Each structure stands twice: as C-alpha cells, then as structure tokens.
Amino acid sequence: MLQANGAEAEEEEQAEEDCPELVPIETKRREEEEKPGPGAKIPVTIISGYLGAGKTTLLNYILTEQHSKRIAVILNEFGEGSAVEKSLAVSQGGELYEEWLELGNGCLCCSVKDSGLRAIENLMQKKGKFDYILLETTGLADPGAVASMFWVDAELGSDIYLDGIVTVVDSKYGLKHLAEEKAGGLINEATRQVALADLIIINKTDLVPEEDLSQLRTAIRYRIMNGSINGLGKILETQRSRVDLSNVLDLHAFDGLSGISLQKKLQYVSATQPHLDQNIITVTFEAPGNAKEESLNVFIQNLLWEKNVRNKDGHCMEVIRLKGLVSIKDRAQQVIVQGVHELYDLEETPVSWDDDAQRTNRLVFIDRFRKAIYPSASLVPRASTQKLRKESLGYHVCVNV
C-alpha cells in the first residue's frame, strides 16, 4: 500500500513537473510574502501626532483590522507609568500583535543612539516573527528626529526601511496646537508633525462642527504647503482613527519611486533645535486604595475644567493629557482614565484587580504651568483626602479619593 501511494505521489509530482503552469512559483511567492526571508527588509511606519490625538486608537485599529501581517509594535511613551495604561489600551483591541516592546522613560529621538536603536535592534533579533513594524512616537516628539534614525544608521538600514510617517490630528484641539507659539520663533511640535507627514489623519471629526473642520483643513494645508518639500501629505478625516489601511501601510513614501528622499525631507523641517517643549512636564500621582467615582470626577473636573490646581509658586497646572489607571469602589474591573485638554472619560477595562493585591490609583498628567490667571479657588479637602506629594517637582495636590 505504502509503495503504491508513493508511486502515485511520484506520478503526481511528475505530472506537476511536466505541466508548464505557474502554480509552484505562485505558491512560493505567497510564502515569501507571508514569511520574509532573512534578507528581506521590514517596513516601519511612524505614527506621530500631538498628545491625545488618537495614535493608540489607530494602532489598535490596525492591529485588529489587519490580518495578513504580523505586526510588531514599538511604543515610545512620555512619562513614567503611562506605558502601562497604554499597553492596556492597546491590548483591549485584541492580542494580535506578535511582539510587544516598550522603551524606557524618555524620548526616543533624544536617545537615538541608546534606547531607541537598541529597542529596534533587540526587536530585529526576533526577525522572521513579524513582517511589519509600527512605531508610535510620544505626542511631543518630532517625528523627523525619529525618522532620521533610519538613514543615519546604515546597519539598521539593511534590516528595515522607513515606509512612511502618519500623523494623527485632533479635530477639536488641532488648531490650537498648530497655532501655539514657541519661544525663539521655533516651529511647534504639531506643525513639525503635520509638515513631515505622508498621511495626515484628521481624527475625532465627531467632536466638531463642519466650520471648525474646514478651518483646521485650511490650517493643515497651509502648513504642508509651507513645511514640506513635497507638500503632498494626503489628508483623510476619521472617527476613532478608522481609515482604509491601504492609505496607512506600505506607502513606500521614501522609495526611489516616490522621488522623495528622506534626507531631503528632513532637512527642511528638522532643524537642530530642541524639539521637546521644556515647559511641559509629566507628573505621576499614585494613591493606594479605592477611589469614589464621584470624588474622582470632582478632582478631574477641578483639574481640567476649573483649572484651579496649582504648584507651590501659585502657578496653575494646565493639563494637556491625562492618563490613569484607577480602582473605583465596588468595581472589580480596572478603570482607565483618559483626558485630552478639557475632555475626559472613564472606561472600564476587561482586566480585573487581583483579589489579594493592594489596589492603587495612578494618574499621569502631561502638563504645563501658567502664571495664575484663574480665580484663586483651591481644591477643598474632604474627609478622606489623601495628600499626594511630588517633592521633586515642588508642589503637591490634594486628591479626594
């Protein structure tokens, strides 16, 4: 029997060999596409955009939407601790990614030769397990500085190539970010991000009326015409960063075909100026125990709406971005807090608190201090107030938990 089967198989093979069809080659091609050989270069897409614009939402969307690619994710988070919230936010979308890599605190582009490159090099040791890299920069990063890694480092260039830069813009706050003035006439972060983008995604269109959108569109067009040598960044509008992925992945924006060299593009926008706004700081608060939902709301509203939380010099804290993981009384699930300027949201995650472990609340603020321009209200301490101190930053805030 075995022999007979063997003979049949041989006959089939023979028949296949005789047949001048392209089938075997096609099969091979498909395999090559799915599993790039050791020599194949891996594309990297940089996802940039100001704090809270919807980068992680886009990342999540790509991870859940895209099924034919094995995607590795590199996150560059700004602020200690926020990577945890981020990883929770991303993993809510599914567990499709192959690799998870987190950079330490600090900015990827400020430590190009150190953590940034090392992270990518480490990732490349797992080459063969993924065929695409998505790199999310911090909301304050200059994507140009991150992108420059890809042509500065020749060795890296043999493994991976920069496929494109995608910038997400917040419909509600984008205009404000683009208009922000920086000391010394420097180009602000939001403008750099937009000017360098191969694709601009105007996100959160659900939050604004058409007139505002149209104003934002005009501002962006003006920036890309003036800021980028190609002036051709494509603009799309989305809700929840839902965009046809053919517009995001495999753009080959810097290939010979596109006619734009990365170096040329970067020359224009990335001056050797400091790119992180020194006035923007990150503060992390931690408090053990459970928070009462109502008290948490009061605290966040004081912070974001009343803007009456101050440092010891009496300067008001203006929050640009707030992220947190909190434990709400009588809720088994961990709750994520998301805030962008005045808007915020509490969202239950599928992750439960460990029964035995101490619950903690952690909030990460990315903010800026302004001289007091608001009425001199202050947070009214309540019975269960816990004082959280961040001595190194020279101020403390009372949180009602």
Ligand SMILES: Nc1nc2c(ncn2[C@@H]2O[C@H](COP(=O)(O)OP(=O)(O)OP(=O)(O)O)[C@@H](O)[C@H]2O)c(=O)[nH]1
């Ligand atoms: N209303 C509305 N909210 C959105 C939309 N897209 C994202 N969000 C919310 O905006 C908040 C910020 O989204 P993220 O995707 O975390 O933004 P990000 O750019 O990754 O933020 P950072 O990494 O902190 O800079 C979250 O609460 C999202 O749920 C949208 O289209 N409409």
Ligand SMILES: [Zn+2]
């Ligand atoms: Zn940097």
